[in-house]
Amino acid sequence: MKKILILAMEQSVVQAIAGAQYCFQTVNFFLQQQGQSPLFEVHLVGLYEEVNPGFPGFRLQPDVLIENSFQGDLIIIPPLLGDFSEAISSNSKFLPWIRAQYESGAEVASLCVGAFFLAATGLIEGKHCSTHWGFVDQFKAMFPGVKVQDGSIVTEESGIYSSGGANSYWNLLLHLVEKYAGREMAILLSKYFAIDIDRESQASFSIFKGQKDHPDKQILQAQEIIEKNFAKGLTVDLLAEQVHLGRRSFERRFKKLTGNSVLEYVQRVKIEAAKRIFESSIKNCNEVMWEVGYTDAKAFRKVFQKITGLTPLEYRMKYNKVSKAA
Template sequence: MIHVTILGLYNSMATTVFGPMDILNQAGRLWNRLAGTPRTPLFDVTLASADGKPIRSVNRVEIMPHCSIEQISHTDLIIIASATYIDKILEQNPELPGWIRHHYDQGAHVASICTGAFLLAETGLLDGRSATLHWGFADRFKARYPNVRLQQDRIFIDHGRLYCSAGVTAGMDLSLYLVEKFCGRPAATKSAKTMVLAMDRESQAPFRCFPGITDHTDPLIARAQQWLETNLAREVNYDELARTLRISRRSLERRFKQATGMTPLSYLQALRVEKARQLLEEGIATFSEITYAVGYEDISFFRKLFIRLTGLRPKEYQKKFAGYAVHPPGSQ
């Protein structure tokens, strides 16, 4: 039996607690039950909170843990649920990073789900390593943990005994992967079939949106961003834009990169791809029409750009996110 401790935290998303718990608890049980063979549980799962008291989930439902972290003398695997409110979590329970680090030093594997990467990063174990988490918290994570290399498009990352996964349901992808890593591919395949889960998702890029970057204090660059957003479909002359702002193009590009982390060109490309996503989701225009609508004439170039930023071909993206509207189940 592999001993697993799921660490529930203040305002954790309940799915990041119960998703891994259900997958790991059912490994060796549900498939065998359906197949009429003896049940052979593969994991012994314990839910712990810092103090053993109920965990207030983000939807205000209280989750009753089995025990406190002090009652965990040994564990093979710690799974950290989402930890969006990291400052409050650390204020209430400053011992958590040290507790995680202690068990890691004793040989335990440690995995984070979604924003649980914040707490994992607080241990210092991710310094110099790569990590992933929900795409919506990428900028905040990069600012707080500059020594961690963020790979925000990854569904999950394996560093041997350290793991990170992207948002919420990516924790289920990671849980299936952990079943495979600890118990083999056949066990993971059986778990996936019984839980009706897809295996081997690799990227969260298709789910990411680009609302723009506004968390900076440069008013001139804010004006440049507004201009790009307003003139999305126009052919952009960056020299002309710089003159409009009464700044050299070199200074514009330097300040833009400093404020947003992107060049003006890459920022405009992200805006155009985001607009194309929205139009594809509406399911009305063709990709050729969308290409012209967002300011490109070269359809082949824009298709390659779209694939690079989303991880999907335009038709695949539309099928995935406009599928129910465009192709209702059972309509064909």
């Protein structure tokens, strides 16, 4: 029987903790319905006999404390809540315990922004990891040695798993169920919980925020010019000239501060504008393409799909508010 140890942490998301418990217990229920033995032994592990996760009215009562715990097969780290540095500090006694569990053979999975705590263990230094798309820049700043899989739903490397944003943690749970209990059980569970089992990217959910958390006034000026004039024929030379920088210096500073090349940034601003038009109007793909400054339909489709994970038509059908209201 697989021992699943779910961390009962301070400053953590109780819905994800309960969801992980519910997932593996439901697998046991289905197996018993089929006349088979339960596969998972699920335990809530804590630092104290009662844990305040940070949600008003909620208290967690662990089944076992870490000093009395046993070797697990899978350790699950829930999403953190509030200030991540504070959450890591308040749960820091878990860090050596997780490392010891992993070194003794346990696999480790982080859900959503639980990746911040996973990274704090040091186990994914130099490895790949997923987290919520909205916190990728913060994650990179805190853990520059970790290779973030920007937009990925599930990442697996060396017996360590991580998931993308918000409810994407269910895709990781299904991934683990498939590994431990087989594809058929994972499909049954996906139908039961109404979850798309094979969703691979969170790109269509992401919102480009422009990476403006830096003090460089000339690069900020360039970003503002791009965001106000993205549909026009902007070039790197023109932008560099407008902010009074040489091209090489401008490109180097822009990439360092935003994480995107100038052309990548322009593309992302254009596609974000296109997404908003698709969501709120009945304009066709060609009309949207022209409105955001593209003249080549093939190039527009290619860039749109690369950034969002969907074709323009797929995105419109999925998120168009006007069509859904009609």
